[in-house]
Amino acid sequence: MQASVVSAKDLCLTYQTNDGPVHALSDVNLDVRKGDFVSFIGPSGCGKTTFLRVIADLEKKTSGEITVNGMTPDDARKARAYGYVFQAPALYPWRTIEKNIALPLEIMSYAGADQKKRIAEALDLVNLSGFEKKFPWQLSGGMQQRASIARALAFDADLLLMDEPFGALDEIVRDHLNEELLKLWARTNKTICFVTHSIPEAVYLSTKIVVMSPRPGRVTDVIDSTLPALRPLGIRETPEFLEIAHRVREGLRAGHSYEE
Ligand SMILES: Nc1ncnc2c1ncn2[C@@H]1O[C@H](COP(=O)(O)OP(=O)(O)OP(=O)(O)O)[C@@H](O)[C@H]1O
Numbered sequence: 737m738q739a740s741v742v743s744a745k746d747l748c749l750t751y752q753t754n755d756g757p758v759h760a761l762s763d764v765n766l767d768v769r770k771g772d773f774v775s776f777i778g779p780s781g782c783g784k785t786t787f788l789r790v791i792a793d794l795e796k797k798t799s800g801e802i803t804v805n806g807m808t809p810d811d812a813r814k815a816r817a818y819g820y821v822f823q824a825p826a827l828y829p830w831r832t833i834e835k836n837i838a839l840p841l842e843i844m845s846y847a848g849a850d851q852k853k854r855i856a857e858a859l860d861l862v863n864l865s866g867f868e869k870k871f872p873w874q875l876s877g878g879m880q881q882r883a884s885i886a887r888a889l890a891f892d893a894d895l896l897l898m899d900e901p902f903g904a905l906d907e908i909v910r911d912h913l914n915e916e917l918l919k920l921w922a923r924t925n926k927t928i929c930f931v932t933h934s935i936p937e938a939v940y941l942s943t944k945i946v947v948m949s950p951r952p953g954r955v956t957d958v959i960d961s962t963l964p965a966l967r968p969l970g971i972r973e974t975p976e977f978l979e980i981a982h983r984v985r986e987g988l989r990a991g992h993s994y995e996e
Pocket residue numbers: 751752753758759760778779780781782783784785786787953
């Protein structure tokens with residue numbers, strides 16, 4: 737049995753707002769194991785981003801338990817346990833691609849030569865070698881998102897938190913990046929927590945799919961994928977794929993209330 741990377745037990749988070757409490761996470765129980773690719777899927781407001789932010793120590797739980805690599809989120813953050821990829825690439829326009837990737841390494845005081853080596857390796861992993869001197873605005877949206885993935889990979893954390901990284905891209909680019917991400921995951925053996933709104937994306941990428949539902953934000957189904965590790969895009973036409981997609985859709989439908 738692989739070690740637990742993220743473990744949540746009866747995890748709750750309530751935001752206090754002027755309109756009263758918002759129950760963003762309610763009794764979430766989940767175990768993410770080393771090497772898992774876990775997707776979080778559910779309608780807007782079901783707490784997907786909040787869950788990633790609790791793992792990253794950007795939000796504090798209200799009650800329950802959460803550990804990251806066996807530590808509190810606070811200790812895990814200090815130990816640089818994760819890389820975070822945001823919805824938008826969030827690159828600094830006045831810095832070149834290599835300088836953007838260098839930023840967390842500068843903050844962590846890596847030596848110059850080590851920075852260079854890590855930047856080259858990260859760019860190679862996302863197939864962007866040769867673009868180090870370009871500015872973000874000289875790259876396409878897909879390439880910018882790959883650069884932001886390289887930035888999250890550069891300090892070699894075992895855990896990658898990705899919040900809808902491909903949501904703003906067209907379908908062809910997204911398909912390509914999905915394939916690339918799977919290859920990268922297989923090569924690096926990282927653990928990935930990935931937020932998405934897309935059923936095909938969740939089923940194609942994941943070893944485990946977490947279906948969530950809003951008001952209060954909760955987990956309604958956890959599906960262990962039966963698909964093989966090697967997944968050409970054509971796998972999306974197979975009966976096994978469609979069966980898992982059907983279960984996700986049913987889970988989403990069950991959690992959705994049309995009265996609200
Ligand atoms: N800082 C905050 N203060 C108050 N309420 C918040 C805050 N952040 C999120 N919420 C509320 O908590 C709930 C969960 O939000 P969250 O962003 O985690 O959902 P999500 O599933 O990621 O949604 P989306 O798919 O739209 O990104 C929502 O009702 C949201 O309005």
